Amino acid sequence: GENVEQHPSTLSVQEGDSAVIKCTYSDSASNYFPWYKQELGKRPQLIIDIRSNVGEKKDQRIAVTLNKTAKHFSLHITETQPEDSAVYFCAAILQNTGFQKLVFGTGTRLLVSP
Amino acid sequence: DAMVIQNPRYQVTQFGKPVTLSCSQTLNHNVMYWYQQKSSQAPKLLFHYYDKDFNNEADTPDNFQSRRPNTSFCFLDIRSPGLGDAAMYLCATSWGTSEYTQYFGPGTRLTVL
Numbered sequence: 001g002e003n004v005e006q007h008p009s010t011l012s013v014q015e016g017d018s019a020v021i022k023c024t025y026s027d028s029a030s031n032y033f034p035w036y037k038q039e040l041g042k043r044p045q046l047i048i049d050i051r052s053n054v055g056e057k058k059d060q061r062i063a064v065t066l067n068k069t070a071k072h073f074s075l076h077i078t079e080t081q082p083e084d085s086a087v088y089f090c091a092a093i094l095q096n097t098g099f100q101k102l103v104f105g106t107g108t109r110l111l112v113s114p
Numbered sequence: 115d116a117m118v119i120q121n122p123r124y125q126v127t128q129f130g131k132p133v134t135l136s137c138s139q140t141l142n143h144n145v146m147y148w149y150q151q152k153s154s155q156a157p158k159l160l161f162h163y164y165d166k167d168f169n170n171e172a173d174t175p176d177n178f179q180s181r182r183p184n185t186s187f188c189f190l191d192i193r194s195p196g197l198g199d200a201a202m203y204l205c206a207t208s209w210g211t212s213e214y215t216q217y218f219g220p221g222t223r224l225t226v227l
Binding site (some may be wrong): 031093100 | 154155156157159162164169204211212214215216217218219220221223
């Protein structure tokens with residue numbers, strides 16, 4: 001079945017620490033894995049994504065790694081800042097009957113304390 | 115420079131009173147999606163249009179319908195809102211349904227009294 005699991009559900013870190021959020025997916029045919037950041041009352045915003053032909057992608061303080069064999073991918077945020085506090089959703093494109101759809105993980109609430 | 119626009123941002127309706135939410139896009143994307151997001155949960159796909167082709171999720175209640183009169187606009191109609199339909203409704207667009215980025219609108223928060 002279509003499933004994306006995400007851990008942890010909440011994560012509290014001190015400013016300057018690193019944060020890691022992990023996701024696993026069920027469909028071995030999945031080939032696209034975006035990460036969205038959602039601040040309270042706002043839209044989900046894409047922060048980074050990775051496609052199945054690469055194992056790692058980095059954008060300044062944010063990086064994503066993908067292990068296709070193990071069917072898991074992770075978000076790494078270094079030198080966290082209070083403005084990183086938000087809910088983060090991983091997602092994976094999963095095959096559905098007739099089309100591919102984006103399935104979201106359950107979300108991780110990240111709190112960065114000054 | 116807004117790319118995906120949703121109106122209204124806040125909508126209050128009465129139990130059972132039909133309501134329509136609007137989404138428009140300036141990206142000329144082929145696909146438009148409607149998601150329902152309840153507090154502290156992930157967005158849940160209701161349905162999407164690929165051009166004029168409508169695709170409904172199997173567990174989307176019949177109470178929810180959608181229209182896409184042209185490339186730029188898509189509407190979500192809730193025929194008889196119940197208290198359980200109170201949520202944030204997010205519209206998103208993308209070029210295609212595979213490894214294409216989905217861009218979300220700001221959402222419409224629906225309250226049902």
